[in-house]
Amino acid sequence: MSDPELTPEQDEAVRALLASVRHTDPTPPEVVARLDETLASLTAERREVPAAPVVTLASRRRRRVATALLAAAAVVVGGVGITQVLPGLAGSDGDSSSAGSTAEAPMSADDSEDSAGGDRGLTDQSQRSSSADEKQDDSERQGQESAPLPSASALGAGAALTTDEPLRPQVRAIQPQAPFTSSYDAGSACLVVAQTGESVAVTYGDQPGVLVFRVPDGGTQRVDLFLCGRPDAVRSLRLRAP
Amino acid sequence: MSELRERSDAELLALHVDGDPDAFGELFGRHRDRLWAVALRTMGNPEDAADGLQEGMIAAFRRAGSFRGDAAVTTWLHRVVVNSCLDRLRAMKVRRAEPLPDDLEERADRGALVSATDVELDPAQLTVADERRRMVLAALRTLTPDQRAALVLVDMEGYSVAEAAEMLDVAEGTVKSRCFRGRAKLAPLLGVLAPTGGDVPHAGNPPETADVPTTGPPRGPPADRA
Incomplete structure (x- = not known):
């Protein structure tokens, strides 16, 4: 049933009745108290949670690019580090002492120039460091160079390397210099996952791991790289048996 | 001009957005009674009205930054509160079977049954x-929440159709239509359509005469009602 059509008088009568029941009393005290309490909690909540700093999209993009670059650098450094201990991939040059000191990995002709000049391939900023620091670095480098490291060029000597004998002292030299040795007990944690064979603690990128030299079999020797906490080898290769 | 001049609604809202801890309380306090009246008439009872008003206040507190300034602050506050009430009504889906007067008991507690303007009545x-x-x-x-809200704003609170349209966030024609339909639905319930001698009927109640007993309970039915 449709609503009746009201005459103007009837319409006005309804409006008058509605206006007569308009609420004019103030808000009841209990409601006021409740609102005040809610408002106080809202204000307190606002004080406790200050507005989060606005992160612009541009800065977020920059941060993402920086993170990606950092990750790429870690992969490169890790790759260089592993080639230093795996002769099938690469050798090592005389200026680089360990996989742990990855920043010293030889990468270019510029680096060799720096090396000839007594510097260690540092950035411009680090080149401006104090002479005392340089002396300390030199003494550290001398100490590292005292280890019997192979002198072959990293990429050039890889193909000529026929045995891992020169590699073994190098790998052993890594162990005491590895950055995690003071805070991370590779001997107790990583050896849990180590397989049969000779295990040597290494770092792969910035992750601690174990290099396992398997028992030679049929003229070759398999070498597996395990990262701590991971049951499977992340890298493997075969060397000519010693 | 006095330095203690009252800050405008817009200034208070801006201060609140900027972090002033007291500005919103002052702003809401200014309009609280009228917002309460709208919530009470829209919701139909004090309990739900308090809930609706509280939710509206919280929403306004948190959404103050979204106020664009293209309407009066009081209009915006009404919009937020009315929307909170309507949301509650839609959620409740009219669960109550028996409609009760919304504020009679509250008034009885205070010794007054009608508004303060009726104190002279016997x-x-x-x-x-x-x-x-x-x-x-x-x-x-008996009206839909939308019709009720439109009538509360226009016929009870006296806002213009344009203001009500802003508060309800609908077109003016929509407000007019809701008011028209709402009044048409109320008319028979209020006795407005009953045949009379020509004058506008008085809500179906008997004419006010001195015959009404004065010794009975104040909330009893009229004695001469057939």
């Missing part, structure tokens, strides 16, 4: 006014 008149109030409020409950 008990008989108070009884009639009370009955009329009951009837109007009960009839109001």
Whole structure:
């Protein structure tokens, strides 16, 4: 049933009745108290949670690019580090002492120039460091160079390397210099996952791991790289048996 | 000009957005009573009205930054509160089976059955006014929430159709339509359509005469009602 059509008088009568029941009393005290309490909690909540700093999209993009670059650098450094201990991939040059000191990995002709000049391939900023620091670095480098490291060029000597004998002292030299040795007990944690064979603690990128030299079999020797906490080898290769 | 001049609503809202801890309380306090009236008439009872008003206040507090300034702050506050009330009503889906007058008990506690403007009425008149109030409020409950909100804003609170349209966030024509349909639905319930001698009927109640007993309970039915 449709609503009746009201005459103007009837319409006005309804409006008058509605206006007569308009609420004019103030808000009841209990409601006021409740609102005040809610408002106080809202204000307190606002004080406790200050507005989060606005992160612009541009800065977020920059941060993402920086993170990606950092990750790429870690992969490169890790790759260089592993080639230093795996002769099938690469050798090592005389200026680089360990996989742990990855920043010293030889990468270019510029680096060799720096090396000839007594510097260690540092950035411009680090080149401006104090002479005392340089002396300390030199003494550290001398100490590292005292280890019997192979002198072959990293990429050039890889193909000529026929045995891992020169590699073994190098790998052993890594162990005491590895950055995690003071805070991370590779001997107790990583050896849990180590397989049969000779295990040597290494770092792969910035992750601690174990290099396992398997028992030679049929003229070759398999070498597996395990990262701590991971049951499977992340890298493997075969060397000519010693 | 005095340095203690009252800050405008817009200034208070801007201060609140900027972190002033007291500005919103001052702003809401200014309009609280009228917002309460709208919430009470829209919701139909004090409990739900308090809930609706509280939710509206919280929403306004948190969404103050979204105020664009293209309407008055009071209009925006009404919009937030009315929307909170309507949301509650839609969620409740009219669960109550028996409509009750929304504020009669509250008034009885305070010794007044009608608004403060009726203090000069004698008990008989108070009884009639009370009955009329009951009837109007009960009839109001039969409307849809949207129709009720439109009538509360336009016919009860006296806002213009344009203002109500802003508060309800609908077109002016929509407000007019809701008011028209709402009044048409209320008219028979209020006795407006009853045949009379020509004058506008008075909500179906008997004419106010001195015959109404004055010794009975103030909330009893009229004695001469057939």
